[in-house]
Amino acid sequence: MKIDIDTTLSCDVLIIGAGGAALRCAAEILENRPTAQVVALTKVTHPQKSHTSTAQGGLAAVDPKDPLDATVYHMFDTWKGSDCTADQNVVKIICESAWEQILWLENRGMHFSRNRDGRLSKRTFGGHTRNFGEASVYRAVFEADRTGKGIMDTSWGETLKKGIRFLNQTIGVELLIENDWCHGVIAFQQKEGKFIRILSKATIIATGGSGQVYRVTTNCRQNTGDGLALVLQAGLPVMDPEAVQFHPTGIVGPGILASETLRSVGGILRNRALEPFMVDYAPKMRELAPRDLVARAIESEIREDRGITNPDHQIAHVWIDLTHLPDEVHEKQIPEVSSFFKRYVNLDTKSDLCPVRPSNHYHMGGIPTNAWGEVEDHEGHPIGGLYAAGECAAASFHGFNRLGTNSILELITMGSIVGRRVLNYLKDEVKAHHDPDPLIFRSKFEGYLDNSGSESIGILRSELRTLMTDKVSVFRTEESISEAIEVIHEIQERAGKVSIANRRLPMNQELLQRWELDNLLLVATSICHAALYRKESRGAHFRDDYPSRLDEFNHHTLVAVDHGGECHISQRQIDMSLFEAGGEHSEKFGFIERSY
Amino acid sequence: MSEIYNLTLIIARRDSADDTPRYQTYEIQAGPIMRFVDLLRTINDEQDPTLTWNSSCEHGQCGTCSMKINARPMLACELLVENAIAMFGTSTFTLEPLEIAPVVRDLVIDSDAAYERVNSVKPYIIEPLPPGSEAEEHQINPDQLEYYVDATRCINCFCCSSACISSHRTFLGPNAMLATIVRVLDPREQEKEERYRKIYSDQGVYRCHTSKACSHVCPKEIDVARFIALAKKGFLPE
Ligand SMILES: Cc1cc2nc3c(=O)[nH]c(=O)nc-3n(C[C@H](O)[C@H](O)[C@H](O)COP(=O)(O)OP(=O)(O)OC[C@H]3O[C@@H](n4cnc5c(N)ncnc54)[C@H](O)[C@@H]3O)c2cc1C
Numbered sequence: 143m144k145i146d147i148d149t150t151l152s153c154d155v156l157i158i159g160a161g162g163a164a165l166r167c168a169a170e171i172l173e174n175r176p177t178a179q180v181v182a183l184t185k186v187t188h189p190q191k192s193h194t195s196t197a198q199g200g201l202a203a204v205d206p207k208d209p210l211d212a213t214v215y216h217m218f219d220t221w222k223g224s225d226c227t228a229d230q231n232v233v234k235i236i237c238e239s240a241w242e243q244i245l246w247l248e249n250r251g252m253h254f255s256r257n258r259d260g261r262l263s264k265r266t267f268g269g270h271t272r273n274f275g276e277a278s279v280y281r282a283v284f285e286a287d288r289t290g291k292g293i294m295d296t297s298w299g300e301t302l303k304k305g306i307r308f309l310n311q312t313i314g315v316e317l318l319i320e321n322d323w324c325h326g327v328i329a330f331q332q333k334e335g336k337f338i339r340i341l342s343k344a345t346i347i348a349t350g351g352s353g354q355v356y357r358v359t360t361n362c363r364q365n366t367g368d369g370l371a372l373v374l375q376a377g378l379p380v381m382d383p384e385a386v387q388f389h390p391t392g393i394v395g396p397g398i399l400a401s402e403t404l405r406s407v408g409g410i411l412r413n414r415a416l417e418p419f420m421v422d423y424a425p426k427m428r429e430l431a432p433r434d435l436v437a438r439a440i441e442s443e444i445r446e447d448r449g450i451t452n453p454d455h456q457i458a459h460v461w462i463d464l465t466h467l468p469d470e471v472h473e474k475q476i477p478e479v480s481s482f483f484k485r486y487v488n489l490d491t492k493s494d495l496c497p498v499r500p501s502n503h504y505h506m507g508g509i510p511t512n513a514w515g516e517v518e519d520h521e522g523h524p525i526g527g528l529y530a531a532g533e534c535a536a537a538s539f540h541g542f543n544r545l546g547t548n549s550i551l552e553l554i555t556m557g558s559i560v561g562r563r564v565l566n567y568l569k570d571e572v573k574a575h576h577d578p579d580p581l582i583f584r585s586k587f588e589g590y591l592d593n594s595g596s597e598s599i600g601i602l603r604s605e606l607r608t609l610m611t612d613k614v615s616v617f618r619t620e621e622s623i624s625e626a627i628e629v630i631h632e633i634q635e636r637a638g639k640v641s642i643a644n645r646r647l648p649m650n651q652e653l654l655q656r657w658e659l660d661n662l663l664l665v666a667t668s669i670c671h672a673a674l675y676r677k678e679s680r681g682a683h684f685r686d687d688y689p690s691r692l693d694e695f696n697h698h699t700l701v702a703v704d705h706g707g708e709c710h711i712s713q714r715q716i717d718m719s720l721f722e723a724g725g726e727h728s729e730k731f732g733f734i735e736r737s738y
Numbered sequence: 739m740s741e742i743y744n745l746t747l748i749i750a751r752r753d754s755a756d757d758t759p760r761y762q763t764y765e766i767q768a769g770p771i772m773r774f775v776d777l778l779r780t781i782n783d784e785q786d787p788t789l790t791w792n793s794s795c796e797h798g799q800c801g802t803c804s805m806k807i808n809a810r811p812m813l814a815c816e817l818l819v820e821n822a823i824a825m826f827g828t829s830t831f832t833l834e835p836l837e838i839a840p841v842v843r844d845l846v847i848d849s850d851a852a853y854e855r856v857n858s859v860k861p862y863i864i865e866p867l868p869p870g871s872e873a874e875e876h877q878i879n880p881d882q883l884e885y886y887v888d889a890t891r892c893i894n895c896f897c898c899s900s901a902c903i904s905s906h907r908t909f910l911g912p913n914a915m916l917a918t919i920v921r922v923l924d925p926r927e928q929e930k931e932e933r934y935r936k937i938y939s940d941q942g943v944y945r946c947h948t949s950k951a952c953s954h955v956c957p958k959e960i961d962v963a964r965f966i967a968l969a970k971k972g973f974l975p976e
Pocket residue numbers: 158159160161162163164183184185186189192193194195196197198199200201289290312313314315348349350351360361362364368369399503504531532533534546547548549550551553
């Protein structure tokens with residue numbers, strides 16, 4: 143079957159994605175340059191359906207009116223939380239502009255929860271401290287348990303007001319890069335079943351996470367790491383792909399997030415014999431130990447056959463026991479999570495043990511950018527006209543471990559920073575559109591439609607996701623990662639024997655899923671190779687065979703994949719500008735120990 | 739082992755908006771806590787990869803997976819097999835797309851068309867009130883916020899629009915009404931006049947017959963009808 147480009151569109155700014163990062167960026171551009179033609183693509187049916195809408199807990203920002211908190215403490219917490227792998231120039235920019243961005247949202251109608259004075263209410267979260275770890279602080283503002291939705295509703299409204307053009311269910315499938323310059327994208331319009339070319343002066347990748355690489359994940363169905371795959375395909379590297387965060391308590395089987403609150407109100411984790419096992423792993427902190435430690439404890443129980451298998455979903459888990467807590471706790475302190483258990487596993491937290499297991503949650507790694515979101519190649523040279531922001535990008539604000547509430551902060555701060563950068567660029571470099579030949583998408587999609595064989599996309603996808611959950615998740619060893627790499631090769635071979643039953647292109651979900659499978663395989667490959675390379679443990683990356691952090695790995699990992707499928711690893715220095723600036727508190731920003 | 743149910747799903751299939759639906763029957767076995775989205779995925783993987791449907795968050799937060807299940811508009815990601823059997827008293831389920839916009843294929847509708855109604859009421863602050871001082875947030879009393887906060891929880895799943903007997907061409911529909919009502923109640927919006935004109939236009943709240951179907955089907959349990967009634971009474975305190 144032959145595939146052609148149906149039409150060509152031109153615009154000033156093209157954003158691949160319409161989640162929190164994308165919309166904040168678009169709003170910045172349109173507020174300051176109302177005549178700019180901004181086009182944003184989504185994979186979902188409408189921007190509001192983007193994954194940011196599900197973020198619950200809150201967003202960290204130091205209120206300048208707060209006498210107890212200070213921006214330098216937020217910077218320190220982020221640096222320490224990252225296990226000393228965040229870039230300090232980025233940490234500084236984001237933490238310093240946080241409150242300004244909260245006001246931007248509030249002034250435009252976000253419905254933040256309020257205290258009795260009518261000011262913004264604040265919560266505390268794990269890792270939010272004052273005086274460099276001395277005591278907890280209230281640093282997270284929130285909109286009830288719908289903070290991400292608040293950001294989305296507000297910034298979607300603002301871009302709509304300012305005349306953005308959305309192309310929904312329009313999927314970017316190839317970046318048009320020539321001579322280190324990006325000129326736009328080839329996109330598949332799913333509803334119409336057409337391929338179009340979109341030429342732009344600036345292109346921003348804001349495609350979100352990659353959680354679907356793993357079987358159990360809190361991420362939405364569209365999070366197949368497309369942005370990472372797009373740059374890898376273009377021969378550019380991704381950074382720190384091995385840094386994948388697992389939340390200790392995802393609800394079996396969908397993986398829905400059951401928040402930390404369950405443990406802070408007194409929930410007890412139990413294995414198959416109903417033994418409370420956290421005491422064996424963290425005798426003092428027990429259930430209240432940090433996320434990664436609790437995730438490893440649960441995974442160990444499961445690995446040593448002390449877990450339980452859920453009959454419906456065929457997924458191993460442990461129990462969280464909340465039955466001993468007074469009714470009031472269930473009703474007042476954990477109503478949302480209790481309702482999730484009721485709704486998705488039909489269990490009552492008051493009387494039933496509830497099944498949980500570590501669930502893939504967040505990708506710290508991503509497309510390497512500098513502090514203004516300009517995408518870089520493996521030597522640190524920016525690619526002209528190409529930017530990345532949000533979860534798909536690694537600037538890097540989170541290093542090897544993200545603090546809760548720091549992600550949606552990154553969306554709005556980096557979104558606006560990239561927007562401002564693009565505005566400058568549009569001023570300085572107004573160029574005519576250039577139209578390089580696409581290299582990849584035709585042979586790819588024609589191949590998908592022409593292939594024959596009896597393999598099923600769904601089955602290959604679930605084999606890959608189970609493999610990654612079993613071999614390259616919370617625990618990794620040289621042996622498990624190598625095995626995964628081998629099986630990924632086999633799945634790649636078998637993927638060539640998938641035939642697409644549906645031949646009509648409009649709303650052809652099979653064709654899209656076939657393409658997504660390639661992206662998942664590519665992203666999984668980059669995760670495996672980086673995890674194999676990093677013979678140490680740091681943040682969320684834990685190697686059984688190398689359980690400590692090592693100074694020789696005090697750098698970012700860059701992974702590129704060549705046309706033969708061969709992976710190439712290189713390194714990027716960690717920005718240490720806060721440490722190097724000297725002066726008060728600079729010593730806090732050295733390679734400190736991450737202990738809590 | 740937990741119980742296994744034998745289910746029959748009868749699904750409306752269409753290649754495009756112009757087709758008349760043909761109803762295709764799928765027999766499937768599933769455990770009690772499988773969700774309807776899991777069933778559709780299993781059909782794709784094991785029986786028929788061409789059956790087309792849509793979802794995103796798969797935990798009731800985005801409103802992508804709305805469809806009619808035995809004529810009731812609901813979120814397919816929130817409905818568990820055993821609850822569905824209890825609710826409808828049968829193990830046979832008919833799945834159809836919401837009829838609020840043209841069908842693109844099978845269970846997927848053209849949501850751009852559906853959203854037109856929401857866009858038309860301007861789902862943003864048209865004329866923002868400047869905050870008390872530069873670099874500050876507005877002060878909003880939490881009791882005042884509490885009064886309208888439920889209307890901010892809408893995820894535009896369009897279940898209410900689908901259930902509303904008045905939600906034909908002339909009425910913009912309950913969720914579009916909510917989107918503008920919330921900004922009448924929000925003290926940060928100064929442009930109330932334009933909003934009133936729309937609310938009391940021939941596409942507005944007077945089309946509502948107070949059947950309360952909207953409140954009844956809303957997966958977010960928002961009392962939509964209460965807000966519509968409030969608008970009908972001219973936003974006088976309840
Ligand atoms: C359940 C849950 C709760 C969370 N809670 C919090 C929290 O309380 N605080 C916090 O800080 N973080 C939280 N996070 C993390 C945070 O929500 C995400 O990291 C963040 O929302 C990602 O935003 P984004 O804008 O980068 O991407 P997204 O919001 O995922 O948007 C990506 C956009 O790109 C589009 N897209 C993707 N691929 C393509 C393509 N190929 N072509 C065209 N468009 C494409 C998508 O359709 C979408 O519009 C949570 C995450 C989860 C899963």
